[in-house]
Amino acid sequence: MLPTEPIGSIPRPAALIDGVRGFAAGRVSQPELDALYESAVKDTIQRLEATGSPVITDGEQAKHSFATYSIYGLENTAPDGMPISFADGHIRTFPRLTAGPFRYKTPADVYLGIAQRYAHVPLKQAVVSASALSLLYPRGGIRSYSREEYLDALIAEQEGEIRRCLKKGAHVVQMDFTEGRLSIKLDPTRRLLHSFIDLNNLVLERFSAEQRKRIGVHTCPGADRHSTHSADVDYAELLPSLFELQATNFYVQLASEPDRKRVLTMIRDRAKDWQRIFVGVIDPLNPRVETPEEVRDRALEAAEYIRPERLGTTDDCGFAPFSDDTSRTRETAFDKIRARVAGTALASAVLGLE
Amino acid sequence: MQDQRDAHEASLDRLHRRLRTLCQCTMTFFHAESEQELLQSVCEILVAGGEVRLAWIGYCEDDAEKLVRPVAQAGSGLDYLERVETSWGERETGQGPAGIAARTGKACCVDDIRTDPRFSPWRVAALARGYASCIAVPLMTDGKSRGAVDLRGTLNLYSAECNAFDESAIEHYTGLAMSVAYAVTALRGHLAEDLAHGVTAVRASAERKRAEEALHQAREELAHVTRVTTLGELAASIAHEINQPLAAIIADANACLHWLEADRPDLDSVREALAAVVKDGDRAAEVITRIRGLLARASVAHGPCDLARVIGDVLPLVRPELEQHGMTLKMSLAPDLPLVRGDRIQLQQVLLNLLVNAVEASREVPPERRQLIVHSTVEYRDDGRWAVIGVEDFGVGFREPEVARMFEAFYTTKPGGLGMGLSISRSIIEAHRGRLWATANVNHGATFRFALPEMR
Numbered sequence: 001m002l003p004t005e006p007i008g009s010i011p012r013p014a015a016l017i018d019g020v021r022g023f024a025a026g027r028v029s030q031p032e033l034d035a036l037y038e039s040a041v042k043d044t045i046q047r048l049e050a051t052g053s054p055v056i057t058d059g060e061q062a063k064h065s066f067a068t069y070s071i072y073g074l075e076n077t078a079p080d081g082m083p084i085s086f087a088d089g090h091i092r093t094f095p096r097l098t099a100g101p102f103r104y105k106t107p108a109d110v111y112l113g114i115a116q117r118y119a120h121v122p123l124k125q126a127v128v129s130a131s132a133l134s135l136l137y138p139r140g141g142i143r144s145y146s147r148e149e150y151l152d153a154l155i156a157e158q159e160g161e162i163r164r165c166l167k168k169g170a171h172v173v174q175m176d177f178t179e180g181r182l183s184i185k186l187d188p189t190r191r192l193l194h195s196f197i198d199l200n201n202l203v204l205e206r207f208s209a210e211q212r213k214r215i216g217v218h219t220c221p222g223a224d225r226h227s228t229h230s231a232d233v234d235y236a237e238l239l240p241s242l243f244e245l246q247a248t249n250f251y252v253q254l255a256s257e258p259d260r261k262r263v264l265t266m267i268r269d270r271a272k273d274w275q276r277i278f279v280g281v282i283d284p285l286n287p288r289v290e291t292p293e294e295v296r297d298r299a300l301e302a303a304e305y306i307r308p309e310r311l312g313t314t315d316d317c318g319f320a321p322f323s324d325d326t327s328r329t330r331e332t333a334f335d336k337i338r339a340r341v342a343g344t345a346l347a348s349a350v351l352g353l354e
Numbered sequence: 355m356q357d358q359r360d361a362h363e364a365s366l367d368r369l370h371r372r373l374r375t376l377c378q379c380t381m382t383f384f385h386a387e388s389e390q391e392l393l394q395s396v397c398e399i400l401v402a403g404g405e406v407r408l409a410w411i412g413y414c415e416d417d418a419e420k421l422v423r424p425v426a427q428a429g430s431g432l433d434y435l436e437r438v439e440t441s442w443g444e445r446e447t448g449q450g451p452a453g454i455a456a457r458t459g460k461a462c463c464v465d466d467i468r469t470d471p472r473f474s475p476w477r478v479a480a481l482a483r484g485y486a487s488c489i490a491v492p493l494m495t496d497g498k499s500r501g502a503v504d505l506r507g508t509l510n511l512y513s514a515e516c517n518a519f520d521e522s523a524i525e526h527y528t529g530l531a532m533s534v535a536y537a538v539t540a541l542r543g544h545l546a547e548d549l550a551h552g553v554t555a556v557r558a559s560a561e562r563k564r565a566e567e568a569l570h571q572a573r574e575e576l577a578h579v580t581r582v583t584t585l586g587e588l589a590a591s592i593a594h595e596i597n598q599p600l601a602a603i604i605a606d607a608n609a610c611l612h613w614l615e616a617d618r619p620d621l622d623s624v625r626e627a628l629a630a631v632v633k634d635g636d637r638a639a640e641v642i643t644r645i646r647g648l649l650a651r652a653s654v655a656h657g658p659c660d661l662a663r664v665i666g667d668v669l670p671l672v673r674p675e676l677e678q679h680g681m682t683l684k685m686s687l688a689p690d691l692p693l694v695r696g697d698r699i700q701l702q703q704v705l706l707n708l709l710v711n712a713v714e715a716s717r718e719v720p721p722e723r724r725q726l727i728v729h730s731t732v733e734y735r736d737d738g739r740w741a742v743i744g745v746e747d748f749g750v751g752f753r754e755p756e757v758a759r760m761f762e763a764f765y766t767t768k769p770g771g772l773g774m775g776l777s778i779s780r781s782i783i784e785a786h787r788g789r790l791w792a793t794a795n796v797n798h799g800a801t802f803r804f805a806l807p808e809m810r
Contacts, residue, residue, distance in 0.1 A: 186390070
């Protein structure tokens with residue numbers, strides 16, 4: 001059977017979104033909010049398991065966003081960091097570090113620990129990449145806390161986070177690297193991309209080859225609401241460098257690509273023999289739920305370029321990487337995941353992998 | 355006259371429009387949040403200005419093919435850029451305006467695409483899209499100015515008219531390209547450059563750490579090899595040390611068997627002999643345990659370490675060697691030797707090495723000089739108490755010029771010696787924040803001492 005895994009996030013229940021707003025306004029207490037988080041995690045895991053997905057996540061129900069969960073609430077950050085523009089004109093602003101030392105407030109293994117109370121199938125855990133958090137450090141620098149000191153601390157924090165997730169038994173730890181494609185928009189010379197790759201490799205190199213078999217990297221053009229931040233950047237700019245990352249598993253957005261065969265050709269030519277490619281067969285931005293047959297065909301199309309023993313399927317992106325994103329419903333997300341699981345089973349049968 | 359006036363006015367109007375367009379381009383420098391946005395805006399503004407039909411910006415790839423890669427484009431016939439290849443190398447596709455501008459750093463103008471031979475590789479595609487003339491101006495920074503990053507590219511403009519780019523146009527667009535390059539540099543500065551510097555520094559630090567760890571591991575392995583070699587030199591003596599109790603055990607066991615065969619066994623004698631068996635067995639086991647400790651390839655483990663115990667561990671291993679060579683051993687140990695922080699096995703190795711060297715140095719001297727003194731003292735220094743261990747012999751000694759070299763790796767006076775013992779011993783002691791040194795005795799022989807600070 002071809003392996004199939006989700007990326008991470010599922011839209012939050014309306015009650016949780018209201019609860020978070022209420023907490024910010026002082027109407028909801030911390031214990032009440034914690035109960036809402038716990039309830040959302042439990043419900044999400046039950047419903048993900050009901051889709052038949054052999055590997056699940058906690059739907060990132062308690063994360064503020066895929067990129068800022070670990071630093072949310074830190075006193076030494078300000079909300080006025082780097083703006084990230086999306087194609088529909090909306091902007092998400094990254095926080096800015098205001099002082100050292102840098103430490104995570106809530107690393108991903110905390111979320112994993114909560115999810116493990118409810119899960120009956122293997123859990124994967126998404127973590128934000130070091131390269132994304134490198135954007136936290138301000139342009140003008142910080143007095144008495146150099147960029148090198150910050151990067152050192154960041155690498156150590158992420159190493160610890162991944163190591164604890166692996167130790168707790170995460171099926172796989174997935175490093176979210178959506179800024180890879182964005183970096184080419186910010187710097188077409190690709191120097192920024194190369195620095196991102198180098199920085200992430202500094203983290204990955206701290207793990208043994210055996211441990212790296214349980215580490216993956218996710219790339220996509222950054223879906224949020226009904227838009228993306230870098231879908232207009234040609235994959236040809238990213239993929240050759242992407243596979244320089246010292247990870248084993250790659251979760252590559254593909255379903256929404258206009259020319260999938262071209263991307264698959266690039267993957268075939270550029271990925272290393274030991275790297276497994278999970279191709280996106282579900283487009284979370286498209287409100288229409290894919291049929292299992294569509295998924296099957298996309299997986300089989302990928303199998304023409306990538307040997308089945310190195311192939312897996314996934315979603316193009318999380319369904320709500322930012323906690324306040326209500327542009328998709330939970331029901332649609334679960335239906336799409338169910339289609340991915342069923343379609344992957346169909347493709348496996350055709351490939352004789354049952 | 356009227357024609358001249360009309361031409362003059364048309365020229366003025368064109369100039370006026372161009373300056374307005376350039377002004378709009380300049381405004382985008384202040385608003386663009388990313389390099390891509392900046393480059394794209396410039397292309398779009400230039401096309402909207404009406405003077406050009408196609409505007410694109412290409413970056414020079416520093417690869418084997420030396421391609422000029424389009425990174426922003428606007429205007430009519432954008433598929434032109436997908437169909438043609440432009441290089442800044444020496445081959446044919448590098449002989450067009452973009453290639454020349456990128457190589458020379460100067461603007462290159464093609465007044466008539468139909469006839470200019472430099473444009474022949476792209477002529478058909480260009481004419482099909484209504485381009486009649488073009489200009490490429492360099493988009494460059496040299497990377498030398500403060501905060502700048504290397505940038506090599508071209509701004510390429512195509513007009514529907516022949517001879518569209520006169521002297522003033524060349525000057526204006528060259529100035530614009532310089533400004534764009536400056537703006538790009540400023541935009542990139544905080545991201546790519548700062549991060550690259552930071553990552554490079556962190557990687558250098560990680561690699562330095564990795565190299566130090568590799569060196570440390572190599573030292574440990576070398577120390578292990580040296581320990582094994584030293585023990586190999588002592589093999590005969592150690593075998594003797596184990597054989598003695600084994601022989602006693604066999605003798606006592608045989609005696610027991612004999613006594614037990616009697617009608618009324620002398621159980622008191624049996625009990626006494628068996629107690630001796632246990633004692634000899636323990637003695638042999640102790641020797642083996644010490645050897646196993648020295649042979650183990652265990653990683654260094656620093657902890658509280660009693661140097662008196664280290665001496666007690668090592669002496670039984672060399673005692674048979676001393677006896678074999680007719681050497682006498684004297685001890686002069688301080689009763690209040692402070693505890694030090696260290697790795698017991700490594701410190702045993704150092705002492706063992708000093709003792710074996712002392713035996714070697716005493717082999718050939720007259721019997722009355724075959725003496726070995728192991729002493730320990732406490733020194734009081736500004737930074738606290740130090741434990742000092744000395745090994746003194748009256749052997750062949752050394753000459754003063756040899757002192758500097760004897761701690762060097764691969765320096766040996768022993769036939770077949772590795773020449774690593776003292777070098778490794780000194781690095782071990784220094785890794786313990788201590789000191790190892792040698793002095794020639796006044797009459798005969800030498801004294802080697804190592805000093806270690808009290809554990810805090």
